[in-house]
Amino acid sequence: MIRYTYKYSQGADKWIFLFCLFSLSFLTTSCNDWLDVSPAEDRKKTEIFSKADGFRNVLVGAYIRMKSTDLYGKEMMCETVENLAQHWNVRTSSSVEAYLNKYDYRAKEVENVMSKIYNNLFKVVADVNGLLGSVDNGVLGETDYNLIKGEALALRAFCHFDVLRLFGPMPTETNSDKILPYVKEVLNRPNAFLTYEQFTRELLNDIDEAAACLKKGADPILTNSIDDLNRASKLSDSFWGYRQMRMNYYAVCALKARVVLWMGDKAKALECARIVIDAKTPAGTAMFRLGTLNDCASGDKILSSEHIFNLKVNDITVSLGSGKTYQKTQSQLRSQLYESGTTDIRFVN
Template identity: 45%
Template sequence: MKKYIVVIIWLLGGLLYTGCNDWLDVTPVDQNPKNKLFTTQKGFRSALTGAYIRLNEERVYGGALIWNDVEYMACNWYNTSTNNTILAELLNCNYNNGNVRSRMDGIYENLYKVIADVNSILEEIDAQQAVFSDGNYEMIKGEALAIRAFCHFDVLRLFGPMPMNVGEDGLLPYVKTVTKEVHPALTYKDYTQAIISDLNEAEILLKKVDPILTFSIADMAMNDLDKGDFTTEDDYIAVRQIRMNYYAVLATKARVYTWLSAQDGSMKANGARYAQMVIDAKDHNGTPTFRLGTDADRVAQDYTMSPEHIMALSVYDLANKANNLFGETGSLARYDFSVQDGFYYLNNLFPVAERVSDIRWNGMWSYKTLSGKTSEVMYKKYIQNANEYVRILQVPLLRLSEMYLILTECAETKAAAETSYKYYCGQKGIPFTAFSDLDWETDRRNKMVREYCREFYAEGQSFFTYKRYNVTTLPSGWTYTYFSGSAAKYIVPKPLREIEYHNK
């Protein structure tokens, strides 16, 4: 049992001032008989906690889909080891290589394991509704549905077709049951509708009960919930930023609709609407629930901009992990040449004229100092102030910055797009320039590609942005073309076993 207690603390380190009793007494779903686990509210809570633990695993959002594999696939890292042929093949998105194929299969399989975890809850929860109190039925079911949709969406983003050319064939299984039977591969339309359906139901359920609709992030972090049906004794609902909360559902919907707009431009209106709902969120004092990170946050070494976190992973040993991955001896780095005006590679992302105040640049990058490493550039996003205990635990999955970029991207007019983008630039310290009068939509596209890469570096979004825009070469002005894309790179093959099942 000690092993599982450690893992639970890892997931919920942000709750260091609460009792956490319900969190600690957890047996993994696959080791706990169904007829015992799903007879009490505590059992359902434990099962959901198990799903969150699985999200943290290395082949899911604890590595591969955040700062590792998909970032190599976007060429955001360099192969710093001349002996590591696996990384060389991963950088080239060579899915014919057995090692690369094995890594991708691991992502696919583990995303579906998380889905199986929440499906075990969803299969039982309605029949056991009588065991719940104080909104826990709606909370647990809503979170489980949203996690199922979130994971299926990333299966689609990685293993699905180019979003502007989806075809009519069956693509991927949308799994809603725990069974050994083969699930049918759905068409793109049916698969994406299943994602939206789960998110719609989650939105309805969580809107009824989620304390994030009332309380501030600070109130919930201190478990200071003194209104309504939620009591200070119920520490399970504290720190909603590390759970699939109501606004995380809206943010996921904004992301999904923006992806769907590559095929159907009418979806942009929904993307903008849900992004705006997250931006407009306020607590009971009328204070915005989330705010864009500023230079003050950077100065405080809050490099992940925790006030922006709509949903984040809570990682117990993030400080050590970040140092091992991104530090002086870490493998996640860029090989670069020192030139007079800064870093050669980074000139493409952060032109010299824009660096003076850009908070994504200042204090975030530096050359390594160890012998033999001085041409490597390291990134400091996750290397933070060790005194800020709660902040160093969080690896963001959804941030407010994305909502402003979605609002900009989905705006129907040049003026509307410039309004949201100008505010975003002002908060990030970016010199704002209006979109070109000659072809403002192309100029917007090029700026958005750059912003997604700069803003979400080491957060797993660059590759998906390139795929969504069908980037073949990076926009003009990037003087060093370090990335080139194609459908062969963007569509990761499903595991062979899955292909054999569905003959696709």
């Protein structure tokens, strides 16, 4: 297991994390084949999950891992995935960016970066699986139980969906072949590979159970505005603040919209998206809305009113250098990214 402790900085807009003990070990590139767990490690696991703080710490640790440069702190946000989408013209022919741009998956550089992404996605899965394996031990009260379990299930689904998108077949090209493992347990043996149908069934089951847990646990985002959630003094337990930076109920609905749209069910995707679009604060205003020029003028350059779920990474760097230029022309961007007649400020400006 991984163990983390945390401290919340009152009056600040961030968590301060302190790392403690243990590491995850992965022996294959296909699944999380764990080292044999010794009795001593079993005892440590029991100790970690003997208090509610242990569950909270491990959950926080999963979010920290997601912020690593091999995942959403870089490669899954503005590096590898952007090159796979061919967003950049790359002049250096022997760089990893150039190989990705050409879909040259046999290049050693590409194998290395894709292997790191794959392994680290499953490391996040292992983090939450360790938690989920002990969540029914009776330690947690009802609120913590439902919210922690809901977030953990949602993170497991979130990471598996990106594994499917990057390493699985397109939804229009599926068959009965075994494609990928859907990892739900911490094991000392390889996890079985599933068919596309089996994998997506497990994915949707996790999402639906996560939504049910968060709703049953009365996710604070259902009864508070984002501003109130970002002020610790408004909550009886500050751990449940900053819900935009965690897998909240609306984030799970948005995730399901993405998944079912990927699977080709546009009607269901719209139904799920509507839950987010129509969400209201206690005052009756939109919970989430498109950013405006007034937001920018007030210093909110990230347009936080649009955030349903985010990971805060302060030290991200992108290796653009002189070797890259943007591939799409302005006219292409306008036609591909925006509806005709939109007033979105990114289009207008």
